[in-house]
Amino acid sequence: MALNININTGSSVPIYKQITEQIRLGVATGRLAVGDQLPSVRALAESLAINPNTVARAYNDLAHEGLLETQPGRGVFISAKRQVLSREESRRRLEPLINTLISEGMALNFSAEELQAAFAKQLRQWQNEKGNHHE
Amino acid sequence: MALNININTGSSVPIYKQITEQIRLGVATGRLAVGDQLPSVRALAESLAINPNTVARAYNDLAHEGLLETQPGRGVFISAKRQVLSREESRRRLEPLINTLISEGMALNFSAEELQAAFAKQLRQWQNEKGNHHE
Amino acid sequence: MALNININTGSSVPIYKQITEQIRLGVATGRLAVGDQLPSVRALAESLAINPNTVARAYNDLAHEGLLETQPGRGVFISAKRQVLSREESRRRLEPLINTLISEGMALNFSAEELQAAFAKQLRQWQNEKGNHHE
Amino acid sequence: MALNININTGSSVPIYKQITEQIRLGVATGRLAVGDQLPSVRALAESLAINPNTVARAYNDLAHEGLLETQPGRGVFISAKRQVLSREESRRRLEPLINTLISEGMALNFSAEELQAAFAKQLRQWQNEKGNHHE
DNA sequence: GTGGTCTAGACCACG
DNA sequence: GTGGTCTAGACCACC
Numbered sequence: 001m002a003l004n005i006n007i008n009t010g011s012s013v014p015i016y017k018q019i020t021e022q023i024r025l026g027v028a029t030g031r032l033a034v035g036d037q038l039p040s041v042r043a044l045a046e047s048l049a050i051n052p053n054t055v056a057r058a059y060n061d062l063a064h065e066g067l068l069e070t071q072p073g074r075g076v077f078i079s080a081k082r083q084v085l086s087r088e089e090s091r092r093r094l095e096p097l098i099n100t101l102i103s104e105g106m107a108l109n110f111s112a113e114e115l116q117a118a119f120a121k122q123l124r125q126w127q128n129e130k131g132n133h134h135e
Numbered sequence: 136m137a138l139n140i141n142i143n144t145g146s147s148v149p150i151y152k153q154i155t156e157q158i159r160l161g162v163a164t165g166r167l168a169v170g171d172q173l174p175s176v177r178a179l180a181e182s183l184a185i186n187p188n189t190v191a192r193a194y195n196d197l198a199h200e201g202l203l204e205t206q207p208g209r210g211v212f213i214s215a216k217r218q219v220l221s222r223e224e225s226r227r228r229l230e231p232l233i234n235t236l237i238s239e240g241m242a243l244n245f246s247a248e249e250l251q252a253a254f255a256k257q258l259r260q261w262q263n264e265k266g267n268h269h270e
Numbered sequence: 271m272a273l274n275i276n277i278n279t280g281s282s283v284p285i286y287k288q289i290t291e292q293i294r295l296g297v298a299t300g301r302l303a304v305g306d307q308l309p310s311v312r313a314l315a316e317s318l319a320i321n322p323n324t325v326a327r328a329y330n331d332l333a334h335e336g337l338l339e340t341q342p343g344r345g346v347f348i349s350a351k352r353q354v355l356s357r358e359e360s361r362r363r364l365e366p367l368i369n370t371l372i373s374e375g376m377a378l379n380f381s382a383e384e385l386q387a388a389f390a391k392q393l394r395q396w397q398n399e400k401g402n403h404h405e
Numbered sequence: 406m407a408l409n410i411n412i413n414t415g416s417s418v419p420i421y422k423q424i425t426e427q428i429r430l431g432v433a434t435g436r437l438a439v440g441d442q443l444p445s446v447r448a449l450a451e452s453l454a455i456n457p458n459t460v461a462r463a464y465n466d467l468a469h470e471g472l473l474e475t476q477p478g479r480g481v482f483i484s485a486k487r488q489v490l491s492r493e494e495s496r497r498r499l500e501p502l503i504n505t506l507i508s509e510g511m512a513l514n515f516s517a518e519e520l521q522a523a524f525a526k527q528l529r530q531w532q533n534e535k536g537n538h539h540e
Numbered sequence: 541g542t543g544g545t546c547t548a549g550a551c552c553a554c555g
Numbered sequence: 556g557t558g559g560t561c562t563a564g565a566c567c568a569c570c
Contacts, residue, residue, distance in 0.1 A: 010339060011231070014554060024242050051555045090243040091253075098257045101236050103156065106163040107202065108225040109218055112258050118226075119254055122233045123247050149560060176543065186562045191543075199334060201359070204415060207543045208569040214415075221353045224336070284545060291508065298511035311558065321547045326558075337512065342558045343554040353514055360513045361523075366416070368527045371506050373426055376433050378495040382528050388496075389524055392503045393517050419569060456570050 007048050015050055019058035027067060027078060038068065038076040138167060142183050150185055154193035162202060162213060165265045173203065173211040273302060277318050285320055289328035297337060297348065300400045308338065308346040412453050420455055424463035432472060432483060443473065443481040 005022050007015055026032035038044070041059060045052040059076060062068045069079045105115045138161050142153055161167040173179070176194060180187040194211055197203045201219035205211050220228070240250045273296050277288055296302035308314070311329060315322040329346055332338045336354035340346050355363070375385045410427050412420055431437035443449070446464060450457040464481060467473045474484045510520045 009341065009344070013231070014342075016554080021238055021242075025238055028241050028244065054555055057554090090245065094240055094243055094245065094250075094253060095257070097236050097239055098254055099160075100156070101232050101254075102258060102261055103160040103163045104232055105229055106261075107159040107200065108220065108229055109216070110225065110229065112262060115229075116255060116258060118229060119233055119236075120251060122230070122237060123251060126237055126241075127247055151560080175541085177541090187543095188563085189561060192560090194543090205543060206414065206570095207419070209414070209542065211543080217359070218356045219359045221356045224352070224354045286545080291505070294512040295504075295508040298508045310556085312556090321549095322558095323548085324546065327545090329558085335512065340558060341554095344557065346558080351514070355513065360515065364510055364513055364515065364520075364523060365527070366418070367506050367509055368524055371502050371524075372527060372531055373430055374502055375499055376531075377426075377429050378499055379433065380495065380499065382532055385499075386525060386528060388499060389503055389506075390521060392500070392507060393521060396507055396511075397517060421569075459570060462569085 005044070005048065007050065009050075016054050016058040016061070019044075019055065020061050023058075023062060024067065032078050034078055036078045038078070040075060138173070140179070140183065142185065144185075150183075150189050151193040151196070154179075154190065155196050158193070158197060159202065163265070164261065165267075167213050169213050169215050171213045173213070175210055273308070275314070275318065277320065279320075285324050286328040286331070289314075289325065290331050293328070293332060294337065297351075298400070299396065302348050304348050304350050306348045308348070310345055410449070410453065412455065414455075421459050421463040421466070424449075424460065425466050428463075428467060429472065437483050439483050441483045443483070445480060 005019060007018055009015065011018070013021075023032065023038070038059075039047070041052050041055045045055045048055075059068065059070065063070060066079060068076055070076050101119075102115065105118075110118070138158070140154060140157050142150055144150065146153065148156075158167065158173070167173075173194070174182070176187050176190045180190045183190070194203065194205060198205050201214060201217050203211055204214040236254075237250065240253075245253070273293070275289060275292050277285055279285065281288065283291075293302065293308070302308075308329070309317070311322050311325045315325045318325070329338065329340060333340050336349060336352055338346055339349040371389075372385065375388075380388070410424060412423055414420065416423070418426075428437065428443070443464075444452070446457055446460045450460045453460070464473065464475065468475060471484060473481055475481045506524075507520065510523075515523070
């Protein structure tokens, strides 16, 4: 199944990050497998109606991470996924992300229960998306 | 209890956001109570070795959120909590925060269940902390 | 129709407020419609012969109010209208505006009835104006 | 009846202006008559728990306007009220005040009807206050 | 002393 | 090209 990238130009998240994030996630969720081919810089830029430089930057970032490879003349491919972080290191990185969400959520006047519910709801939506790709 | 703000000038997170974040956190945990006076713009700027304008911007943002009040000539104070944003707007702002956590969490190879559990655990810690400050 | 902003540097009203005020007015009267692009920070600063930071601050304030959106690298646009503040907060902010009008009006020796009449008259003019822009 | 001045230190309106405004209004509404004595700078400062300099500045402003006179050694008194502005000039000054209220009110998402109602309601409150003083 | 406003000019991220 | 952030330093209003 081809990767379907969605861009929100109104968001404060930079476009190139939206792209890298979605590809990274596609790999993490199994939607993109090792060896899969991605659209060319030009093709993706055109289909998203954005600047080719922006796509190039996203691909470039991912190539530096080793998540994909550009084979000149052939195209762009997902390369082997490597588990670089230890479980413990992953937890260490996760914690501040959670704390940020909690403190900002509380500043927005949400109770712990509301935050919990909103988080669970959003998680379910993500899982549904993932489920659909496996059909 | 005095608030101790720490700044990391090397971080990609803007300084003024590091400040707002830590003050929000102080309020959320109960370390900062309604009516508490914060250090003056100049004093905080000096102790952090940053420009007063940067502190002023942080205070300004929080004042707009209704978290604190600036009284020209007198100082800066934690204000009584009130619902400044509409619920709809609050939800609109909460959503991207949650999505960031989920997508980064998944990029870290955590399952939905693990994320949910980690979030719930962290929330419980916050509530305990807050309880302690209310003694 | 292009928005024509006029600045009075001699006024005691801060420049950034003169700007926000005129843009708010443009939106309220319908002269500025959703999706319209505003002049860039630098362009407006140059045409008004003021510092770009001052324009940026005005735009920033309006963005926080939800009246416009800044898209880094692309420009500044009028955003779809939405209820950003809670009704309670909106009323809280409206009240001092009304009180100022009343006390200044009374200082000008107008009776309550005269003020009421003048206000109603002005309101009608606004509605006519707005109607014209919607044609 | 003695003048009862109320100060709101949390307001964005400077304290000295709150004082001048209330005295000006007391005269306009007849609550303060020509020849009435005002509390001394020191006495008023103490009763309001504010800085004497602030009271002095307020009295000073009003003395410059000719609304009150300080008679050294005797006290501060309301002096003759003079109608300085022509009716037409008053109207010219009133109009922009009304327009500001309307455009800001609309930016706060209030309809013309809501603005009209809020204005009428606030006006009634002012009249009740005035009425009470005449009892 | 306090915060508010403005300028001038720099550097960065983004498209 | 766009806006975002930060610094340095000035002047003002207020207390």
